[in-house]
Amino acid sequence: MANYTTIAETRIVAPLGRCRLRDLSADDVDRWLRAQAHEVSTRTLRLMHSILSRAVIRAMARDKVKRNVVALCAVPTGQAGRPSKSLTWEQAERLVAAADGSSLHAYIVLSLLTGARTEEVRALRWADVDLVGQPDITPPVPPAISVLRSVRVGGDTKTRKSRRRFALPRRCVNALTAHLARLGRTPDPAALVFATANGTELDPHNVRRAFRAIVHNAGLDATAWTPRELRHSFVSILSDSGVPIEQTARLLGHSGTAVTERVYRHQLRPVLEEGAATMDSLFPSDDAG
DSSP states (O other): OOHHHHHHHIEEEEEHHHSGGGOHHHHHHHHHHHHHTTSSBBBHHHHHHHHHHHOOOOOOOHHHSOOOOOOOOOOOOOOOOOOOOOOOOHHHHHHHHTTTTTOOOHHHHHHHHHHOOOHHHHHHHHGGGGGOOBSSSSOOOOEEEEEEESSSSSOOOOOGGEEEEEEEOHHHHHHHHHHHHHSSSOOTTTTTTSTTTSSOOHHHHHHHHHHHHHHHTSSSSSTTTOTTTTHHHHHHHHHHOOOOOHHHHHHHTOOOOOHHHHOOOOOOSSSOOOHHHHHHHHHHOOTTO
């Protein structure tokens, strides 16, 4: 939502705000899109076009304008988007070590070792986290988290198939246990796992800023990495370790391998243990062995 507001204010209101909506022509929209195409990516252009089109549709519903001229305009090709990349295993270890002791340590460990989307991690509630499991039953149930929501508009996951439950690597259990201990109290199950001092959702801009500082302390280029690339790193590390793409797709919540291959979801299902087992072998915790 904050991203939509920023785009609307800086990319739509700023250049078009002086033009009365009923006077806006298709030529105006075309000129605006062509000018913006020199500065933003094609994806952002499509988002800008969609936001303006929806605004006009609302105006039409209230008889403010007679037609949606925005819908008559094609979205041009914008600038090439920033390519996604992934950390190597060695870089990932340096990043996790640099995050140790920081407020983002558990956030980074969880994102990197489970492949959860950053908007899913920021929406995680303590009721979604099981740090104990059921080790005494047969077969034993490992510690796990349930991904049921995100900070996207509406609070739901990217799609219903993104809802999933998977086992936690021991290092994630340790990081979340330490994170819980720092709270100094037993949190409400409905409380956010990662929150501000007031218990509200973390601002993505503040998360990125704190993440860059940790990246810098890890000896990496702070301008080259963002939290979303922890998910890409998860996929890359599993792939390099020989985990079949079918298992990776399930862990990511992809509906099939085609989505995983194209982008890097599945209905809530029994705990998936393959990713946790692999990450435990690659990133052993201090109490392993």
